[in-house]
Structures are given as C-alpha cells and as structure tokens.
Amino acid sequence: MSPPDTIAAIATAPGQGGIGVIRISGGNTNQIARQLLGDLPKPRYAQFASFRDADNEVIDQGIALYFPAPNSFTGEDVLELQGHGGAVVLDRLLKRIIELGARPARAGEFSERAFLNDKIDLVQAEAIADLIAAESEQSAKAAMHSLQGEFSASIDTLLQQLIELRMHVESTLDFPEEEIDFLADDIIKQKLQAIVDQLQVIQNNSKQGRLLNEGLKVVISGKPNAGKSSLLNLLAGSDSAIVSDIPGTTRDVLREKIQIQGVPLHIVDTAGLREASDVIEQEGVRRAQKEMQQADILLTVIDATIDAVLPDAQPNEIQVLNKIDLVQDKGVDTPDSAVKLSAKTGEGLERLQQKILQLAGYNSQPGQTTGIYTARRRHLQALQKTADHLELAQRALTVEQAGEVMAEELRLAQNSLSEITGAFSSDDLLGKIFSEFCIGK
Ligand SMILES: Nc1nc2c(ncn2[C@@H]2O[C@H](COP(=O)(O)OP(=O)(O)O)[C@@H](O)[C@H]2O)c(=O)[nH]1
Ligand SMILES: [Mg+2]
Structure with missing residues (x-):
C-alpha cells in the first residue's frame, strides 16, 4: 500500500x-x-x-x-x-x-x-457522526457514551469470551477420542449459555440506543375530520397542518420531527381514508396507505362522537379516541390499545406520549442516561446474526452432538460480532459508513 x-x-x-x-x-x-x-x-x-x-x-x-x-x-x-x-x-x-x-x-x-x-473503532467512528447529528440531549449523551467506548467494550468482552470458548472447542476437536467427553462437558454448555445471556443484554441496550439515535416513524391515519391534523399540531406543539371542518383538507403527506423524552419521532399526517372523488385526494389516500405500511407505530384517530365501537387494533397500532371533550359519558370503557384524547384541549396527551414510548419498547427512566449508548440498525442486525449462530451452536452441542458443526457456528458468530467494531468488515461496508459523514470529519 x-x-x-x-x-x-x-x-x-x-x-x-x-x-x-x-x-x-x-x-x-x-x-x-x-x-x-x-x-x-x-x-x-x-x-x-x-x-x-x-x-x-x-x-x-x-x-x-x-x-x-x-x-x-x-x-x-x-x-x-x-x-x-x-x-x-x-x-x-x-x-x-x-x-x-x-x-x-x-x-x-x-x-x-x-x-x-x-x-x-467503527462503533466510535459512527458515534462521532451520531453525536454531530444528535437532535436531543439524550441522543447526544448516548452518542458520547459510544464514542467513549462503552458499546465497544461490551462487544469486546463478549468477543473475548467467544474466542476463549472457540479455542477450547477447536483444541478438543483435534483429539477425536476426547470429543464425546467434551460434548457432555457441562462447563462448555454453561460458558455458551453465559455468552448467549450476555448477548441478550447487549441486544436490549442496543435497541434503546437505536431508538434514541434513529427514532421512529409514527403515522397518523383515520377517517376525514377525525382530527388527524389537529393531533399532529398537538404533538408538534405548533400549527404546521391546516385544520378545518371541511373533510378532505389534508391531501398531501405532512411530516414533523418531534421528541418524547429525547426519543426522536418522525410524525406523518395523512389524508383521511375514504372513497375520494377527485384525483388529487385519491393520490393523497394512496400516499397515506403507503406511509401506513412503513410505519413503526400507527396512530388511528377515531372521532369519539361518531364511532363508539373500536375495531381490533394491530400490534403496532394505538387507537386515539379523539374529541373526548364533546363526549358526555367520559367513563366509557376503552381497550388497552386505545387512548381517550382531545386534540382541542390537550387532555390525554401525556397518556398518548407514554403509550407511544411503551409501544416503541423504550423503557429508560426519565433522566437516566448511564448505560445507554447509541446504536444503529447495522449493529442490531449483526447482533441478531450472532444470536442466530449461537443458537445453532447450542443445538449442535445439545441436540445433534456435532462438535464440528458447533465449532463452525461459533466461528460464524465471532465474525458477525466482529463486524460491529470493524475488526472484520468489508471495504463496501466501510465505504458506505464513512460516505454518510460530513466533510471535514
Ligand atoms: N371539539 C373538538 N374538535 C376537534 C378535536 N379535534 C379536531 N377537532 C375539529 O375537527 C375538525 C377536523 O379536524 P382536522 O384536524 O382537520 O381533522 P383531519 O381531517 O382528520 O385532519 C376541525 O374543525 C377541528 O377543529 C377535538 O379534540 N375536539
Ligand atoms: Mg387533516
């Protein structure tokens, strides 16, 4: 070179x-x-x-x-x-x-x-870009923790354990007469289980980290006039969408970036779902459906003065029973997936925010920042690949009793894990990561 x-x-x-x-x-x-x-x-x-x-x-x-x-x-x-x-x-x-x-x-x-x-290492390099791009105090703190090596350290510790186990396994494979004893060895099983457990902890932390870093796409949908644009404005704390009592006002897709407890949310307001008569509104409805398919979380706005009975909610859906200020009997039972709200008075907003975070799987205490580091989709994918190989290794050990297969799966697990910090990464991956930086960094 x-x-x-x-x-x-x-x-x-x-x-x-x-x-x-x-x-x-x-x-x-x-x-x-x-x-x-x-x-x-x-x-x-x-x-x-x-x-x-x-x-x-x-x-x-x-x-x-x-x-x-x-x-x-x-x-x-x-x-x-x-x-x-x-x-x-x-x-x-x-x-x-x-x-x-x-x-x-x-x-x-x-x-x-x-x-x-x-x-x-690669995680730290990515953390620099994430720190620069951070839009909330929590995201910035988490990026700083990654930059200081917290995430990398947990990966490195796990890698060391994995390498040790591999050495143990491979050395026994060289002596076939010992293989049977080795497969029955409880210590190997325990060590492998400890690695699997530790990986699970890292996966959970990384999910939190990715939420803080990349945020979630929240799509607001529902019938015309249910109060979708009013809800967007309430969540955003500004008058970005036009609100009117004329059904079909929103035809385009509107986007707002907000935060709840530092978690970035990309909120999308859509055209009301109905049989639209004009082509522009039809296109709006088509776009609304496309956005809904890509949503991490769906907020379905329902006009409580019109629809009292709720259909079953999808797993990623929160039903927002809106205009509750106009409803006399506020005690009506709502299922767990629903939140009663008034986009006009703001009543129920906090419960909705909590529900969004809960559905997102964000479980850090407000103000808690230790142990949280930023992570990216790429890291989660590599961790999952590692987990898959470890599971196959466990099968090979306990079910199939195949030492060679186990050794190979452990090797593949190590490769996947090494991709995260960049000890084992292709030039393509490196090129892709660094090209997303800003000039001068
Ligand atoms: N009283 C009351 N009116 C609301 C509420 N939310 C929306 N509205 C009214 O309902 C109408 C439709 O609201 P909009 O947000 O444009 O609905 P969209 O078509 O679903 O986007 C407007 O006149 C709003 O002022 C609410 O919580 N309470
Ligand atoms: Mg609207």
Whole structure:
C-alpha cells in the first residue's frame, strides 16, 4: 500500500462564524505548514500565525495547531488552522493548501483514517457522526457514551469470551477420542449459555440506543375530520397542518420531527381514508396507505362522537379516541390499545406520549442516561446474526452432538460480532459508513 496522500477540508459548518477551522492530515502536512506559516509550529501548542499565499500576502491570521503522527486524531501528521469564519477567506485558504500539495478530503475521510490507523473503532467512528447529528440531549449523551467506548467494550468482552470458548472447542476437536467427553462437558454448555445471556443484554441496550439515535416513524391515519391534523399540531406543539371542518383538507403527506423524552419521532399526517372523488385526494389516500405500511407505530384517530365501537387494533397500532371533550359519558370503557384524547384541549396527551414510548419498547427512566449508548440498525442486525449462530451452536452441542458443526457456528458468530467494531468488515461496508459523514470529519 502506498502512503496515503494529504487531505484538507474546512471543518466548520458553512456560513459566517467567529472562527473557521481548516484541517489538514497526511504526509505533506509538515511541508505545507512550513510554506504557509513560514515555520513548523511547536507540537500541540496554540501558535498565533499568519497564513500566507504564494506572493507572501496574508490570507488570514489565526491559531495554528500542529499534531505530529502518531499523536493526532487521524494518527497522521495533522495541522489545524483556526482562522476567521467567513466563506471567502476559508475558501482562499483551502485553495492555497491544495496548491501546496493537499487534496480536498472526501466526506468522513479524517474519521476513516482514524479508524484505519486504529485510533478509534467503527462503533466510535459512527458515534462521532451520531453525536454531530444528535437532535436531543439524550441522543447526544448516548452518542458520547459510544464514542467513549462503552458499546465497544461490551462487544469486546463478549468477543473475548467467544474466542476463549472457540479455542477450547477447536483444541478438543483435534483429539477425536476426547470429543464425546467434551460434548457432555457441562462447563462448555454453561460458558455458551453465559455468552448467549450476555448477548441478550447487549441486544436490549442496543435497541434503546437505536431508538434514541434513529427514532421512529409514527403515522397518523383515520377517517376525514377525525382530527388527524389537529393531533399532529398537538404533538408538534405548533400549527404546521391546516385544520378545518371541511373533510378532505389534508391531501398531501405532512411530516414533523418531534421528541418524547429525547426519543426522536418522525410524525406523518395523512389524508383521511375514504372513497375520494377527485384525483388529487385519491393520490393523497394512496400516499397515506403507503406511509401506513412503513410505519413503526400507527396512530388511528377515531372521532369519539361518531364511532363508539373500536375495531381490533394491530400490534403496532394505538387507537386515539379523539374529541373526548364533546363526549358526555367520559367513563366509557376503552381497550388497552386505545387512548381517550382531545386534540382541542390537550387532555390525554401525556397518556398518548407514554403509550407511544411503551409501544416503541423504550423503557429508560426519565433522566437516566448511564448505560445507554447509541446504536444503529447495522449493529442490531449483526447482533441478531450472532444470536442466530449461537443458537445453532447450542443445538449442535445439545441436540445433534456435532462438535464440528458447533465449532463452525461459533466461528460464524465471532465474525458477525466482529463486524460491529470493524475488526472484520468489508471495504463496501466501510465505504458506505464513512460516505454518510460530513466533510471535514
Ligand atoms: N371539539 C373538538 N374538535 C376537534 C378535536 N379535534 C379536531 N377537532 C375539529 O375537527 C375538525 C377536523 O379536524 P382536522 O384536524 O382537520 O381533522 P383531519 O381531517 O382528520 O385532519 C376541525 O374543525 C377541528 O377543529 C377535538 O379534540 N375536539
Ligand atoms: Mg387533516
């Protein structure tokens, strides 16, 4: 492999700001620093400097920070320039740096180099992106826990146990006369069970983490005029959807992002479900049905002044018995899947919010943040694959008594688990993960 080239990017968000940061990483960093600043700054010291162009004209003045390899974010020579946060001045500076032997960095390329140089693992790299993208305090805290290595540590511990078990199993397989004894060995069974139990704990935590990170899609549906748009506005705390007593007002799909206890929810308001007469409303109904199919949670709004009897709810459905303010006898029994609510007065909102979280499987106590780390769909899939292989290994051990099969399933389980932290990951996967980062990170 040839030594990596030198990359540079503006690391601060576009627009105007007090400062703007440019980051440079790679083998040409020292030479670029000398030409741009006149000298190589003292390592890890904030040094005031002029950033000069080819004619020695000062492009900007600011702080230069030099981090020689391997003690830098990427593990390479890194120079960070803190200048003024203006689009033109930063562009001029970047152009000069590229003239001097760097090339523009791709999205996520700094983090990718940090990963390739073993500065961080894949979970931590993803946590950086999640921290930057976090939209609630809880999500940000959870991302920070992953970045500090909490998630990775639990995966690594499990991996160690799995590797130990594999060594034990494989060494016995080399001596066929011992295989029978080994398969009857209770210690092996117990060790395997302990790994399975531990994995289950990680899976549960990761589900919480994914909820905080990626959120849920909540789709509001129901008959025209039931109060769907009013419910969207109530949940969002704003007047984003048009509310009227004319049935068929909402024809398009409206989206709002909200949070309940820090869990991000993508709320979708849809056209009322009915036999629509005009083509635009028909299209609205078609889109509503498409959204409903993709919903994690369905909120079916029912006008309590019209429909008193509720149909059976689907497992991911909450029936919202709306306009309860207009109903005289509020004591009417509602099934567990239903919530009585008034989108007009707000009565019942808190119960609905709790029910949404409950259905989502979010069971952290309000304010509790320890032990919660962010996770992604990819992690959950790898954990599930690991669990599947461990189950097959258990079968091979206890039912089929097939040592070779068990050994193979344990190997596959280890591979799946290693994908999470990136010890065993394809280039395709890496490319996909880092391309979703922002430039300069
Ligand atoms: N009294 C009362 N009126 C409501 C309530 N929710 C909605 N409405 C009214 O019902 C009508 C239809 O509401 P809208 O949200 O547009 O229903 P959508 O067609 O399902 O989106 C409007 O006149 C709302 O003001 C409620 O909880 N109580
Ligand atoms: Mg509507």
